Amino acid sequence: MAVIIVERKPLTFAERTYLPQILGGLRTTFRHLIAPKQTLEYPEQRPAIPPGYRGVPTLVMDPNGREKCVSCQLCEFVCPPKAIRITPGEIPADDADRAHVEKAPKAFDIDMLRCIYCGLCEEVCPEEAIFLQNQFSMSGYTRAEMVNHKDKLYELGGTLPDAHHKWDKKKAAEVHGNAH
């Protein structure tokens, strides 16, 4: 391999006085002085969250306002730090709106002091009921406060658009006599 010998030029007189460099530096800093600010003023201004961001895990409702989670407990089993604790529950038979929904969690707790935001729960969920959404800051004064219960999880999650309408299909199939 050829060796390229780079000639190191001796400093010129102007460079040795250091003054042109100082003036150049002052020019640069002055441009920054009048340039628009690069920072966000955090609590009021929030950064734009990129798609696919893994924030706080949340539970979502389907467009009919029913909870999607059927408490299969796959997320509980897959969760590496064991942050999720689910108590499965039955849906009362007289609830007409949810007549075709199989099951629902009685309690659903995510301990945010344990959660590592890995997103495995979202990945494993067969019902697309748990999502890691945009919220990135969780704080509380006690350990108990840092456990998100079911109502909090639904409040954080809200309703997401649904492509499948599983329970509607099930209902339709029952009405029309298992057409497929």
Add this chain to the structure above:
Amino acid sequence: MFDFFFNLHPIVQAFAKGLAVVMVIFPIAGACSMAERKVAAWIQDRPGPNRAIVPWVAWIPFLGRFLQRLGIFHVMADGGKMLFKEDSLPGHVNKFYFIAAPIVAMIPALTTVVVVPFGAYLDAAGKVIPLGLAHVEVGILAVFAVSSLGVYALILAGWASNSKYPFLGSVRASAQLISYELSMALSVLPVFLWVNAPGTEGTMSLARVVEFQSLPGFFGGMWFGFLMPLSAFIFLVALFAETNRQPFDTVESESDLVGSFHTEYGAFKWGLFFVAEYSHMLVGSAVFMLLFGGGWNPLPWVSLADLVGWLAPILPFAAEPLFVGVLSIAIFLGKVLAMIFLFMWVRWTLPRFRYDQVMKIGWQKMLPLSIANLLFYAIAIAVKDLYFAKL
């Protein structure tokens, strides 16, 4: 209104004037610490401190918001914190000198103000009378003599702290101040050679220097900064070193000396050191502006008297001593604050020189340069006085 003041006992008058000046210097020094943070933030593309606000100021529309964004109330919050937090006294220090050091730092910082004129007014005859606490003919000598006492505070603080870093810092401070004092003093000599032309009354007064920059004619109206750029430059560099500002910040270089001489200090004593440092900067900038920046003259070749002459047809009260005094003080203060901004601008631009570089620049570069500068101007001024006395 004024008669009442002038009928007071001279000592009461002097006390009132001194108090007024201190009441201006102290808040400006405090505001400078805020300005420092703001300028730092702006240069680093940040908005800087802008949250603190007093509730009843927040009710004022626009202005309250503006003051909040400017961070004005952070100064008060900082000051209040510094006053009321525990003033700890480490067990291993020499208590008397440890407490004396910040006080010693304040004394020269506020004493030099006495001989610095900061404005002027026109008397009935149209003569420019400088404003200042004391009009002494020794002027610049008094400034040099008293301001160099400031280093004793640093030495005292470093030694009394009885720990390594403060001690090293104070040793550096004393060496640095001595090194740059020489070139600083030599750099102002050409100005006084020019002012003390043969046949005139000898003076070292700063007000007289400004008077010489307010004369009619090409050289008369020229500020000494244009006439003697090298002197101004050497003085400026020495000023940066004397006030321990970046890039000559070796005294306080936190990366190798923790906090240098104020490592062991906290609360109000620490605050006093900072007010002293900013007061030094203020007085240094003021002296620079008096010597090389035309003092209270608004523009080169435009003296204060000219400005008042132009304003007279527009404003009926333009020649009032009160108006001219306030105008001249505003012009002068504006220039001084511009200098303070330069200090901060340079601080956030240049990296710190290494200590050996500081010494090398001081002794091997600045000192020969200032001597050569002095020789050049001594000859040039002699030639001018002998052959071109009319200029």
